[in-house]
Amino acid sequence: MAEKPKLYYFNGRGRMESIRWLLAAAGVEFDEEFIETREQYEKLLKEGRLLFGQLPLVEMDGKKIVQTRAILSYIASKYNLYGKDLDDRLLINMYVDGTIDFMSLCISYPFIPDAGRENQKTLIKQKAQERYFPVYEKVLKDHGRDYLVGNKLSFADVQLLEAILMAEEFHSDILSCFTHLQAFKARTMKIPTINKFLQPGSPKKPRPDAKYVATVKTVLKM
Structure with a gap:
């Protein structure tokens, strides 16, 4: 059985939320590692997993995929959500x-x-x-x-x-x-997969709060 995609991002919406939406619409379960400290972020950098030094990062199919639009396009293509031609x-x-x-x-x-x-x-x-x-x-x-x-x-x-x-x-x-x-x-x-994602307890993230903003600023030294 193939491993679930693993998402690396902050515990909030940002650029990752559209990726969560698309995976959910495709009926794909995923795991997440929330970046909460500068040390976690620097570890990803040192390991060479962030090609341009930026989040989000998605690991799936043996690939380390970065850049939001590239991630979305890959998922859409893989799960037949990218049209017929x-x-x-x-x-x-x-x-x-x-x-x-x-x-x-x-x-x-x-x-x-x-x-x-x-x-x-x-x-x-x-x-x-x-x-x-x-x-x-x-x-x-x-x-x-x-x-x-x-x-x-x-x-x-x-x-x-x-x-x-x-x-x-x-x-x-x-x-x-x-x-x-x-x-x-x-x-x-x-649509059943989307309806499921909209229910309480799903991976869908709430509106960003002050804690989320503070975490992002701390991790990225904004």
């Missing part, structure tokens, strides 16, 4: 890059000084409603299918659902003008 993959990559760009605004939020957080929340809503969500709304409306690409669950759908739920943590009414995204959210959350 090159054209599908092109669309998936474009949609995923959009959600990654948007979620970066949310991921950075806990590290912003208190004085700038209201402005960041406003920016998150503006970018969601004016730049990113209209794109996915139009795609779903125009082709009339359940999923973004090829009417089959893909990496892009998993990432979009994560982005929607993250945005709703800042603004609960963020989908009020997007009826197709509302329907997409409802049906995608019912």
